[in-house]
Amino acid sequence: xxxxxxxxxxxxxxxxxxxxxxxxxxxxxxxxxxxxxxxxxxxxxxxxxxxxxxxxxxxxxxxxxxxxxxxxxxxxxxxxxxxxxxxxxxxxxxxxxxxxxxxxxxxxxxxxxxxxxxxxxxxxxxxxxxxxxxxxxxxxxxxxxxxxxxxxxxxxxxxxxxxxxxxxxxxxxxxxxxxxxxxxxxxxxxxxxxxxxxxxxxxxxxxxxxxxxxxxxxxxxxxxxxxxxxxxxxxxxxxxxxxxxxxxxxxxxxxxxxxxxxxxxxxxxxxxxxxxxxxxxxxxxxxxxxxxxxxxxxxxxxxxxxxxxxxxxxxxxxxxxxxxxxxxxxxxxxxxxxxxxxxxxxxxxxxxxxxxxxxxxxxxxxxxxxxxxxxxxxxxxxxxxxxxxxxxxxxxxxxxxxxxxxxxxxxxxxxxxxxxxxxxxxxxx
Numbered sequence: 232x233x234x235x236x237x238x239x240x241x242x243x244x245x246x247x248x249x250x251x252x253x254x255x256x257x258x259x260x261x262x263x264x265x266x267x268x269x270x271x272x273x274x275x276x277x278x279x280x281x282x283x284x285x286x287x288x289x290x291x292x293x294x295x296x297x298x299x300x301x302x303x304x305x306x307x308x309x310x311x312x313x314x315x316x317x318x319x320x321x322x323x324x325x326x327x328x329x330x331x332x333x334x335x336x337x338x339x340x341x342x343x344x345x346x347x348x349x350x351x352x353x354x355x356x357x358x359x360x361x362x363x364x365x366x367x368x369x370x371x372x373x374x375x376x377x378x379x380x381x382x383x384x385x386x387x388x389x390x391x392x393x394x395x396x397x398x399x400x401x402x403x404x405x406x407x408x409x410x411x412x413x414x415x416x417x418x419x420x421x422x423x424x425x426x427x428x429x430x431x432x433x434x435x436x437x438x439x440x441x442x443x444x445x446x447x448x449x450x451x452x453x454x455x456x457x458x459x460x461x462x463x464x465x466x467x468x469x470x471x472x473x474x475x476x477x478x479x480x481x482x483x484x485x486x487x488x489x490x491x492x493x494x495x496x497x498x499x500x501x502x503x504x505x506x507x508x509x510x511x512x513x514x515x516x517x518x519x520x521x522x523x524x525x526x527x528x529x530x531x532x533x534x535x536x537x538x539x540x541x542x543x544x545x546x547x548x549x550x551x552x553x554x555x556x557x558x559x560x561x562x563x564x565x566x567x568x569x570x571x572x573x574x575x576x577x578x579x580x581x582x583x584x585x586x587x588x589x590x591x592x593x594x595x596x597x598x599x600x601x602x603x604x605x606x607x608x609x610x611x612x613x614x615x616x617x618x619x620x621x622x623x624x625x626x627x628x629x630x631x632x633x634x635x636x637x638x639x640x641x642x643x644x645x646x647x648x649x650x651x652x653x654x655x656x657x658x659x660x
Contacts, residue, residue, distance in 0.1 A: 233370065233371060233380050233382055236266070236268075236338065237337070238267075239266065239267040239268045240263060240266060240268040240337075240338065241263075241268060241269055241270070241271065241336050241337075241338075242259055242263055242268065242269075242270045242271070242336075242338045242339075242340055243270070243271050243272075243273050243327065243330075243331050243336045243338065243339045243340065244256045244259050244270050244271070244272050244273065244339075244340045244342075245273055245275075245323070245327055245339065245340065245341050245342065246272040246273065246274050246290060246294070246301070246342075247274075247275070247290075247342075247403070247405070248274070248286060248287075248289070248290035248293075248402060248403035248405075249342070249402055249403060249404075249405060249408075250388070250391055250392045250395045250402040251342040251343075251344050251383065251388060251391050252342040253293075253395055253400060253401075253402045254342070254383075254391040254392075254394050254395050255340060255341075255342040255382070255383055255391075256270070256272050256294070256297075256299060257297070257395075257398065257400070258382075258394075259340055259382075260297070260299055269300065270299065270300070270340075271300050271301065271302060271334075271336065272294050272299050272300070272301035272302075273301070273302055273304060273326075273327045273330060273331075273339075274287050274290050274291055274294075274301055274302070274303050274304070275287070275303075275304045275305075275306065275323045275326055275327065276303060276304070276305045276306065277306050277319050277322065277323060278305070278306050278307075279319055279407075280406075280407070284305075286403055287303055287305075288303075289403070290403065291303055293400075293401055302330065304326040304327065304330060306319075306322050306323070306326060308322075327339055328374065328377055331377050332375075332376050332377060336377070337376070337377065337378060338377075338378050338380055339377055339378070339379050339380065340380050340381075340382060341379055341380065341381050342381075342383055342391075343368055343381045343383065343384055344383045344384065344386050344387065344388050344391060345383075345384060345385060345386055345387045345388070345432060345436050346387060346388045346419075346422075346432055347368070347384075347388075348367050348368055348384055348435075348436045348439060348656070349422070349432040349435040349436050349439075350415050350418045350419055350422075351367045351368055351439075352365065352367045352435045352436070352438065352439045353418040353421070353425075353435065354414055354415065354418060355367065357414070357418075362442060362445060362446055362449065363446055363653075365438075365439065365442045366439060366442040366443040366445075366446040366653060366655065367436075367439040367442075367443070368381060368384065368656075369381070369443070369653050369654045369655070369656075370382075370384055370654040370655070370656045371651075371654035372651070372654075373651035375645070381656075384656040385436075385656055387432070436656070439655075439656075440655050440656055442655075443653055443654075443655025443656065444655050446653040446655070447652050447653045447654070447655055449482070449483070449486065450486075450650045450651075450652045450653055451652050452480075452483050453483055453486045453487050453490065453649070453650065454649040454650065454652065456475070456479055456483055456484070456487050457487050457490060457491075457648055457649045458649065459472075459475065460472040460475035460476060460479070460487075461487070461491065461648065463494070463642075463648055464600075464604075464642075465622070465641075465642050466600055466604055466608060466622040466642070467495065467540070467541060467563050467564065467604070467607070467608070467622075467642045467644075468495060468538065468539060468540035468541070468601070468604045469491055469494070469495060469538075469539050469540075469648070470533070470536040470537065470538055470539075471491065471514075471536055471537040471538075471539060472535075472536055473514070473517065473535065473536060473537050474535070476488075476514055476515065476537070477514070477515055477516075477517055481511075481515065484511065484514070484515060485507065485508070485511040488507065488510065488511050488514065489501040489502060489503070489507060489526075490646075490648060490649065490650060491528075491539050491648065492507075492525060492526035492527075492528050492530075492539065493526065493646045494644045494646055494647060494648045495527075495528050495539050495540060495541060495563075495644070496526045496527035496528045496541065496542075496562075497527065497541070497561055497562025497563035497644050497645055498526065498527060498562060498645065498646070499562075499645055499646070501526060501646075502525050502526040506525055507525065510523055510525050510530060514530075514537065519532050519537065520532065522603075524542050527541065527542050527545045528540065528541060528542055529541070529542050529603060531603055533601070538601060538603060538604075540601070540603050540604045540607060541561070541563070541604075541607035542607070543579060543581070543606035543607045546561050546579040546607050547560060547561040547562070547579075548578070549576050549577060549578040550576070550577050551574050551575070551576055551577075552566055552568045552574070552575040552576070552577050552611065553568060553574055553575075554568055554569065554570055554574075555568060555569075555570055556568050558577075559643065559645075560577050560609055560640075561579075561607075561609070562644065562645045563642060563643070563644045563645075564609050564640045564641065564642060564643065565640070565641045565643040566609060566611070566638070566639070566640050567638065567639045567640075567641075568611075568638055569638050573613050573614070574613075575611045575612065575613055575618060575638070576611075576612050576613070577609050577610070577611055577612075578609075578610055578612060579606060579607055579608065579609065579610065580605055580606060580607075580608040580609070580610040580620055580623075581606060582606075584610045584612065584617060584620075585605065585606075587616045587617045588617055588620065588623070588625055598623050598624060600622065600623070605623075608620060608622050608623070609621075609622075609640050611638050618638065619638040621638060621639055621640040622640060626638070
């Protein structure tokens with residue numbers, strides 16, 4: 232279910248030192264070696280507790296004893312006092328994700344288990360989540376150049392502890408796992424009471440699996456709709472077939488709209504709630520008489536289609552792009568600089584920038600991009616003015632694409648147009 236893997240795979244494993252992650256690390260090491268591969272354990276010093284550095288070093292020492300290669304990643308920055316679990320988790324995933332991409336590692340294994348899945352289900356119920364949230368954690372999450380894998384989701388923590396004990400191997404007991412300030416810990420304390428009334432871990436995870444299957448079907452239908460009804464352009468906008476939208480089932484159309492706004496807006500999370508519902512209603516009723524904004528996008532009637540493009544006023548501010556450097560600008564465009572010695576500033580193609588482009592340039596004259604799209608395009612500038620606007624085909628005279636000194640901009644949004652279909656988890660007894 233978690234494959235496929237390349238020949239001789241390299242797997243990164245998130246290792247906190249707890250019994251679940253230590254067990255996963257040992258099992259993954261054996262699995263990889265049988266396939267002529269290897270693992271790299273990633274230990275994060277989160278610095279949320281005074282003893283975290285000593286604990287991380289201790290885990291590193293255990294891994295050395297096991298002959299397992301590892302890397303210690305340290306979180307830097309201010310103390311976290313609000314939403315500690317969520318923000319610390321985001322920091323850990325950010326550190327590990329960046330490390331994996333830098334090293335060309337395609338798979339990161341996480342040690343979430345069946346008890347974690349049940350707790351997640353309870354937290355989502357308490358938060359009034361919809362179908363997507365109640366499907367709980369996915370076994371596979373496809374990210375930007377990295378797959379997050381959870382191979383232990385169907386297994387109870389007790390079994391992982393027993394496996395570790397049978398090997399007579401150490402682990403760390405994180406005191407935050409007993410801190411009732413955290414919602415997950417409170418749900419864990421409720422588990423015996425809930426189980427006595429029939430709401431067992433097994434039933435919770437079985438329900439999550441059933442909802443996961445429903446979510447997978449829904450996401451497959453959304454992907455099919457997007458493939459048939461949406462045309463996406465390399466300049467970072469898309470056109471929606473309005474007739475197809477009006478004919479689609481309500482829930483599929485609304486989800487597809489959220490995906491379009493997420494992709495074109497370059498955000499990590501798409502819009503939800505009443506504003507999304509209102510925009511969906513206008514599109515479904517054919518009542519979009521004037522443009523609207525949502526999720527960092529403009530949604531404009533453009534007969535016979537609907538134009539969805541970036542909202543210029545929320546585009547990222549100017550950033551410096553050094554020679555031979557690449558960076559993701561505005562969460563949407565991967566920009567690559569040439570070999571010129573002068574630093575380049577990247578900014579949106581506002582009215583002032585547009586006025587500096589020679590309008591007699593034949594490539595610019597032939598360009599047919601919608602006017603609403605132009606103000607959100609990346610323009611590369613130096614002290615002498617505009618160097619290049621790749622999506623207009625414009626480059627200052629004397630520079631050529633594919634040659635030294637050239638510049639490029641590739642549409643690479645944080646989230647693709649179609650979702651990766653949810654990978655639900657088959658439960659075990």
